[in-house]
Amino acid sequence: MSVRVALHSPSGSRSFLERGLLLLVILILLEGTVLTLGAASSPDIGAQDNTGGHDHRDDHRGIEGSRGNTNYTYTKKAFPVLSLDYHHIQVPFEISLWVLLASLMKLGFHLIPRLSSIVPESCLLIVVGLLVGGLIKLVGEEVPPVLDSKLFFLCLLPPIILDAGYFLPIRPFMENIGTILMFAVVGTLWNAFFVGGLLYAVCQIEGTYLSQVELLPCLLFGSIISAVDPVAVLAVFEEIHINELLHILVFGESLLNDAVTVVLYHLFEEYSGAGEVTPMDVVLGVICFLIVSLGGIAVGAIYGILAAFTSRFTSHTRVIEPLFVFVYSYMAYLSAEMFHLSGIMALIACGAVMRPYVEANISHKSHTTVKYFLKMWSSVSETLIFIFLGVATVAGPHSWNWTFVSVTVILCLVSRVIGVVGLTFIINKFRIVKLTTKDQFIVAYGGLRGAIAFSLGYLLDKDLFPTKTMFLTAIITEIFFTVFVQGMTIKPLVDLLAVKKKQEAKRSINEEIHTQFLDHLLTGIEDICGHYGHHHWKDKLNRFNKKYIKKCLIAGERYKEPQLIAFYHKMEFKQAIELVESGGGVKLPSAMPSQVSMQNIQPKKLPPAVAERALPQFTKGREEEIRKILRSNLQKTRQRLRSYNRHTLMADPFEDGWNDFLLKKQRMIELEKKMTEMSNYLTVPAAPPDSPTMCRARLASDPNAFYNIKASSDGVPTIQVDLASPQSPDSVNMLNEFSKRGATDQDLGQREGADRDEDQGLMMKPSSAGKEEKGEEEGGNKNPGLMRCLSDPGPSNEDEEDEPFLP
């Protein structure tokens, strides 16, 4: 098919024209097939099926021949060598086409850098949706109601929310939870009533011909339109990179106001029929709100714990680990929706609760998979949502009323500003770090509306709400206004007002240590003051967590791993990867990349049998094999890492930091000079028996000989290399040198031959101060670390890696 050919054309630097042509071809294809997409996804458009499907069915009836005929009049026709059965694959085909369109659009925008820096992606996507819808209408077919509420709420929204919830930065979120809740609950309520009430007042004015709009529908409309939309906020804020505080404020608000919206929506919808709301109903509404929000969170938390618990046992089936994350989360969402609780809050709670435990349990590869899948799905979902918004706009039906629409837009802005300013005034009395005027402005201006409002409006019953189309038109206008006008101008405004941007730098270990230190300090001071504040409760929660919860939910012995160590491991790992990326042959930046990083802390010792089995002696042939495998894998790592370059992904630790890598290189050189007495926990190849170091290393790998060596040590450590640390042969070489005392100035790059990298477990011989148990610990220690990293063979040919090393 022509489309397929066009798709294979070089994607390098497509000119705009090429892309436009491609787009046109796709669209033309779409117009014929998109018709029944709506039919597939929404049960209430059954009628369309006939009109759309007709042509196709007629077509292939002729071609197919005898398949449709009944059995008893079997007339032999020519065997159909090639037949077209579109109907067979229609629905999945159309869905795939839409997704493909969305992805191609996303791809295309980034080929025109100037455009994507001025106009946020969401706007462009809506425009594309408008074009597609327009094309379809032009051809005369009926535009499918693609933004069907069921499709939206069950398929398109969850990935985005899960992505947000799973990667929610818990600490800033919790620190600002009071502010966020104020904005979400009180702010939304204020918006809803202000807009609804004033609209009603305006409608009552003579001359607007709107007097048939009653109070309750107005309030309902107000509640629909007042909710800040997480999808739109995410889409726009991701591109402007403002500081963490503001981001979490607006974003947190958009997530948490779901509960309010749900309650208000149902409340007004229920009682619009009755025509009035009694105080009893208001009380019930408040109770409902509490149930909806707390219930949603509870449901999410339960599923989160289940997921964490399940992940504890997945050490043998690593391949399906990501699946648990996704399925449990989705079920949390669906369960909450089943009871009309807040699905969004359930999803957020599920992701946030399960994350620390799941991440401790699953392998690195699964973690990467989860991350990339979530990003991918949420990205596609977001794109689709915006395109569908455009299509739905064209689909109509619309009933434009100048007064209503313009008043809505103005009122929304005004109420948002007043709400934010008023609330901030109150909130600032309770905050340590106050919100400045600039912050308030951004929070107010960042209150974007989006597809959720539209879907909620779409759900309204036409009979109960005769003005539904007017509402829909107003909602769409408001969405367009916020997304286009506010979305496009927020970036230059942020620059103009010099709002603090996100700090790109990574956390250093210094910061981590000092932050923890300060936490303890503050907890202590709070105790002295007798004041049960923030830190006190956080400390209590942490203790509880460590004592009971982690024990249940984290596999193996890793639950004892303190946060600092985990952080340290991560840093080391990052550096090791950076090293590989840089092509090896470079001195390691830090003196202690380590063994430490690959080890699990394990105060209990493993049975000696296991320890022994885990350290087999190498034969020469094996070593060669291992070397080969390692080299090829490291190359793969390098290539793979280079290709990940999506700007929408969170700052990937492996991607950035070239410059400070070079800096580190320099520091390394200086550090070499200091490397005399320090015990070295360097990763080093367990190499052939030539070099004396290696001799010691190999001897050390035999746990029985361990103690003997230790006794006679005089400070020269024996080192093994952990397979899991991806280090290139050359670099590892260098480390070898550090193990030699005073071997500071040797030119490490040239020592290719003898000292080769082999990775077996890294066993650190303890330095002079080591104790007996520690020695054995180390033997055992290496094992879980190795196991965890290696036990995930992944779907490809990494199995070979595992065999020599695991018992």
Place this chain on the structure above:
Amino acid sequence: MQETGFTPAHIVRLYDRFEALDKEKTGLLRPQDFGAINGLAMNPIGDRIIGAFFSPGQETVDFHSFVRILAHFRPEDKKRPKDPSMPEPVNSRTSKIKFAFQLYDQDKDGKISRAELLQVLRSMLEMQVTEEQLESIADRTIQEADLDKDDAISFEEFRKSLEKVNIDHKMSIRFLR
């Protein structure tokens, strides 16, 4: 007490607390009185904090010093005019960092040596880590922060490594507004 910036209401509240801690009603606090506080016993750096209240060589703390130390944790006054002639108020960012620095630097030589850092790490990480790991972390920490290569962290280097941390937020207690 102008120098601390506490309001009279605060001072009263703190005095009540002081009296509650002072079991023997001597008007002075001793280390044991601090030790009786539950939370502090479990705090990994509890004894350091207690030590910070006592000036070197002194065995007791009177109310005046008690309040002065606690004044470090008052939230910063953003609107304070930057008057170079006045001494740095006790709750400014620099003073807060200095207070934290002094907690690390037990021997008061103006630097955090590797041994001192190790001590802190050991107490924070308790029994869960091997000695080697502690040393690795300590080495790395010093390597990261140490700009003048003297294998210790001076106050300036300490301050620099904390430049991204919002000290005012992290080292303030709302109670002491």
